[in-house]
Amino acid sequence: MSNINIREMTEKDIDQVLEIERLSFTTPWSRDAFESEIKKNLLSKYILAEKNEQVVGYAGMWLIVDEIHITNVAVHPNKRGEGIGDKLVSKISEICRDRDMRAITLEVRKTNDVAKSLYIKHGFKEVGIRPGYYSDTNEDAIIMWKELG
Numbered sequence: 001m002s003n004i005n006i007r008e009m010t011e012k013d014i015d016q017v018l019e020i021e022r023l024s025f026t027t028p029w030s031r032d033a034f035e036s037e038i039k040k041n042l043l044s045k046y047i048l049a050e051k052n053e054q055v056v057g058y059a060g061m062w063l064i065v066d067e068i069h070i071t072n073v074a075v076h077p078n079k080r081g082e083g084i085g086d087k088l089v090s091k092i093s094e095i096c097r098d099r100d101m102r103a104i105t106l107e108v109r110k111t112n113d114v115a116k117s118l119y120i121k122h123g124f125k126e127v128g129i130r131p132g133y134y135s136d137t138n139e140d141a142i143i144m145w146k147e148l149g
């Protein structure tokens with residue numbers, strides 16, 4: 001996995017990010033959403049994983065006081081199971097530690113066992129449910145937290 005590079009996302013990456021977004025989510029974010037996050041949202045930070053100069057995954061977060069709120073994490077379907085999700089979540093934990101922030105949180109679909117397993121592996125715990133949070137399918141969200149010591 002040493003040939004995976006993690007770096008900040010820029011506007012130039014959005015085409016490749018959108019391709020992964022559309023392959024990964026039933027209600028994908030639009031180009032405008034990513035542009036606005038990168039250009040206008042002062043609280044946001046977007047990172048990506050690249051392999052041989054190809055974007056293979058990405059993650060977004062909002063840095064709110066001493067908490068990181070993860071907005072999205074996705075890996076290209078052809079590149080899953082290679083440890084890229086691990087690298088992205090490890091990087092988020094590193095950002096949290098480096099900035100002396102207290103905790104990381106996210107919502108995940110109740111049925112998304114793969115993502116839940118990834119987060120549990122990284123020390124997240126299931127702390128609550130938001131009933132019907134996902135309006136496309138009315139699915140519940142599981143709220144997960146990781147407290148940094």
Ligand SMILES: CC(C)(COP(=O)(O)OP(=O)(O)OC[C@H]1O[C@@H](n2cnc3c(N)ncnc32)[C@H](O)[C@@H]1OP(=O)(O)O)[C@@H](O)C(=O)NCCC(=O)NCCS
Nearest residue numbers: 024073074075080081082083084085086108114115117118
């Ligand atoms: C969730 C996702 C980001 C994982 O990325 P990935 O690069 O395939 O994950 P990794 O290869 O780094 O695996 C890390 C951990 O995830 C979990 N995982 C990955 N693939 C899995 C699978 N097929 N079944 C169960 N758990 C799995 C495991 O805990 C794994 O750790 P392990 O290899 O030590 O068992 C990826 O599946 C994805 O993009 N899914 C669609 C988008 C999505 O659901 N995002 C999360 C929104 S909250």
